[in-house]
Amino acid sequence: MDCTGKSQKYTYIAILTLFLSLLLIISSANAVNSEVLVEDTTSAFIPNAPTYVTATDYKYDRGESAIVKWQLSSDDNSTGKITGYEIFRSEADADNFVSIGVVLPGENSFRDKSTENGVSYIYGVVTLYNGRTSQMVLSEPITPGTEIVNWNLLNLFIIGLLIAGSVIFFITHAKRGKKLFIRKIAGLEAIDEAIGRATEMGRPILFIPGINDMDDVQTIAGITLLGRVAKVVADYDIKINMPVARSIVMTVGRETIKEAYVSAGRPDAYSDDMVHYITDEQFGYVAAVDGIMVREKPATCFYLGAFFAESLILAETGNSVGAIQIAGTAMPAQLPFFVAACDYTLIGEELFAASAYLSNEPKQLGSLKGQDVGKFMAMMAIALGVFGATIAEAWGGSFFIWLDEFMHRLFTITN
Amino acid sequence: MKKQVPLTITFIVGVVLILSVFFPPVETWGEDFSLFFDIIAVFAFFLGGGNLIRVHTERIAKKKKDWGFSIITILGFLIMLAAGLFKLWNPGDISADVAATGSLFQLLYDWMFNPLGATMYSLLAFYVASASYRAFRAKNRDATILLIAAFIILLGRTPLGMYATGWIPESFSVLQIPNLAIWVMTSPNLAGQRAIMIGIALGVVAMSLRLILGVERTYLGMDID
Numbered sequence: 001m002d003c004t005g006k007s008q009k010y011t012y013i014a015i016l017t018l019f020l021s022l023l024l025i026i027s028s029a030n031a032v033n034s035e036v037l038v039e040d041t042t043s044a045f046i047p048n049a050p051t052y053v054t055a056t057d058y059k060y061d062r063g064e065s066a067i068v069k070w071q072l073s074s075d076d077n078s079t080g081k082i083t084g085y086e087i088f089r090s091e092a093d094a095d096n097f098v099s100i101g102v103v104l105p106g107e108n109s110f111r112d113k114s115t116e117n118g119v120s121y122i123y124g125v126v127t128l129y130n131g132r133t134s135q136m137v138l139s140e141p142i143t144p145g146t147e148i149v150n151w152n153l154l155n156l157f158i159i160g161l162l163i164a165g166s167v168i169f170f171i172t173h174a175k176r177g178k179k180l181f182i183r184k185i186a187g188l189e190a191i192d193e194a195i196g197r198a199t200e201m202g203r204p205i206l207f208i209p210g211i212n213d214m215d216d217v218q219t220i221a222g223i224t225l226l227g228r229v230a231k232v233v234a235d236y237d238i239k240i241n242m243p244v245a246r247s248i249v250m251t252v253g254r255e256t257i258k259e260a261y262v263s264a265g266r267p268d269a270y271s272d273d274m275v276h277y278i279t280d281e282q283f284g285y286v287a288a289v290d291g292i293m294v295r296e297k298p299a300t301c302f303y304l305g306a307f308f309a310e311s312l313i314l315a316e317t318g319n320s321v322g323a324i325q326i327a328g329t330a331m332p333a334q335l336p337f338f339v340a341a342c343d344y345t346l347i348g349e350e351l352f353a354a355s356a357y358l359s360n361e362p363k364q365l366g367s368l369k370g371q372d373v374g375k376f377m378a379m380m381a382i383a384l385g386v387f388g389a390t391i392a393e394a395w396g397g398s399f400f401i402w403l404d405e406f407m408h409r410l411f412t413i414t415n
Numbered sequence: 416m417k418k419q420v421p422l423t424i425t426f427i428v429g430v431v432l433i434l435s436v437f438f439p440p441v442e443t444w445g446e447d448f449s450l451f452f453d454i455i456a457v458f459a460f461f462l463g464g465g466n467l468i469r470v471h472t473e474r475i476a477k478k479k480k481d482w483g484f485s486i487i488t489i490l491g492f493l494i495m496l497a498a499g500l501f502k503l504w505n506p507g508d509i510s511a512d513v514a515a516t517g518s519l520f521q522l523l524y525d526w527m528f529n530p531l532g533a534t535m536y537s538l539l540a541f542y543v544a545s546a547s548y549r550a551f552r553a554k555n556r557d558a559t560i561l562l563i564a565a566f567i568i569l570l571g572r573t574p575l576g577m578y579a580t581g582w583i584p585e586s587f588s589v590l591q592i593p594n595l596a597i598w599v600m601t602s603p604n605l606a607g608q609r610a611i612m613i614g615i616a617l618g619v620v621a622m623s624l625r626l627i628l629g630v631e632r633t634y635l636g637m638d639i640d
């Protein structure tokens with residue numbers, strides 16, 4: 001009896017297990033079917049195409065680009081039904097569309113930067129969804145062309161014209177013999193003193209024109225100062241050492257020093273070895289110049305030109321050998337290092353003003369006065385912009401909002 | 416003639432470069448002039464290399480002070496030049512990439528040149544410390560302001576700043592040192608930098624005009640008197 005009861009129990013358990021297994025299999029099969037159903041439903045989905053595709057020539061260039069715009073597909077919404085838009089292009093007389101780019105959903109324009117001047121193109125846009133595409137909507141044919149004037153830069157042209165005009169005006173003004181007041185620049189006043197110190201100590205002068213080439217206006221500014229320095233050096237008969245990082249700077253430096261010695265009436269004292277090339281590599285150059293400083297212990301170091309990470313390494317080494325140091329650069333990030341480590345620093349514009357200042361020529365000084373007019377205009381623009389933006393933000397008012405927007409437009413360059 | 420030719424070239428190139436910004440049809444002229452400069456710079460490289468050899472050979476020949484360094488300089492120059500020019504140990508042939516993996520040039524660059532450059536660069540950390548020590552001494556009012564600003568920035572850029580002032584309630588969060596550091600960088604510092612940038616831009620315009628118009632001739636070795 002017991003045995004029968006036990007076997008019945010096992011039979012019930014077996015039937016129950018079988019039943020549950022069947023249920024599980026049926027539910028799994030349903031789930032698979034439903035997945036297939038979902039897949040089937042989606043596979044039928046073809047996204048709607050964008051509408052109103054237009055193409056226009058990009059202003060103002062040499063026919064190198066075109067702008068394609070469209071209205072978003074009706075499926076382009078937050079449900080994520082589409083994955084983007086693909087843009088095609090074909091020459092107008094050939095039905096040969098090639099893909100030129102893909103943009104994300106929500107974007108309704110594309111700039112084609114590979115057009116050829118004078119060639120007619122037709123653009124087509126399709127909506128994308130997981131490899132499936134909508135029907136292609138075509139634009140009207142367009143022919144990108146060259147514009148004579150880049151009117152996008154009109155604001156820059158006017159600002160440049162005003163500043164350049166004032167510089168030229170004051171140069172002409174000064175040529176007529178008008179006296180101009182120029183404030184004293186301590187770093188430039190100290191040049192004679194620094195060279196005099198080298199004469200007294202009988203030690204050389206080290207001149208570093210930065211590590212950029214002659215296509216950098218800072219290097220040119222440094223070289224213009226070299227001419228003035230070399231003239232005094234020639235007069236005092238001191239040794240000048242100019243290690244350079246660029247071959248062209250070496251050639252220009254030699255020519256400048258040579259002319260300075262000739263104008264001082266001492267061409268025989270000039271030697272090509274005064275200017276020598278080291279290396280184009282930034283830290284190789286720094287290592288060599290540091291070595292020169294430590295070995296020769298120059299009395300005066302000039303750092304005038306474009307400097308980068310090497311500025312502080314050079315200036316601190318110069319400081320450690322007890323040299324009087326005059327630096328000048330237009331690299332804002334390097335200025336604090338020079339200010340901290342050098343005796344005098346020409347900050348930005350002072351470097352460019354240096355040659356004119358030292359020349360004391362009226363026409364050169366006139367250009368500095370013109371520069372001041374530019375500064376005055378910048379100050380007025382800043383004051384006007386701050387005033388307009390503050391009032392527009394605090395109280396509104398159509399005039400101030402217009403003023404704020406106008407100032408933004410005036411100083412925004414779009415190209 | 417010696418004066419007029421360079422001044423004329425400067426004037427023409429300067430004017431064309433300005434026009435190329437505003438007039439699309441001559442845009443390529445500006446690019447062409449930049450290419451001319453690159454071509455000249457390539458030829459000038461031979462001048463530089465030649466000068467390096469001449470100066471150091473002379474130093475060795477005359478046994479000038481520290482002439483041993485000149486031997487190292489010339490050896491370094493010649494070995495690197497040979498490795499690059501003849502593509503020594505290059506796994507590919509002579510037409511392979513000069514910096515191909517395994518080539519002598521690449522090995523010298525990775526195992527000698529780069530570490531040496533990094534060594535020089537790392538000196539900056541010590542120089543920053545010594546320069547800061549001198550600059551941040553509160554000798555006068557300006558130096559004291561500089562010291563306070565530097566103190567805020569240094570603390571604000573480390574976890575210590577937040578640790579020290581994190582307890583300040585949210586309504587006064589501007590007084591937390593990291594926020595003060597952000598303010599110093601984005602307001603007074605940025606304003607000062609922009610003022611310098613405007614000055615530089617105007618200086619560049621004035622300098623360029625002086626060069627284009629031939630008013631500034633010192634870079635040609637003229638009018639130094």
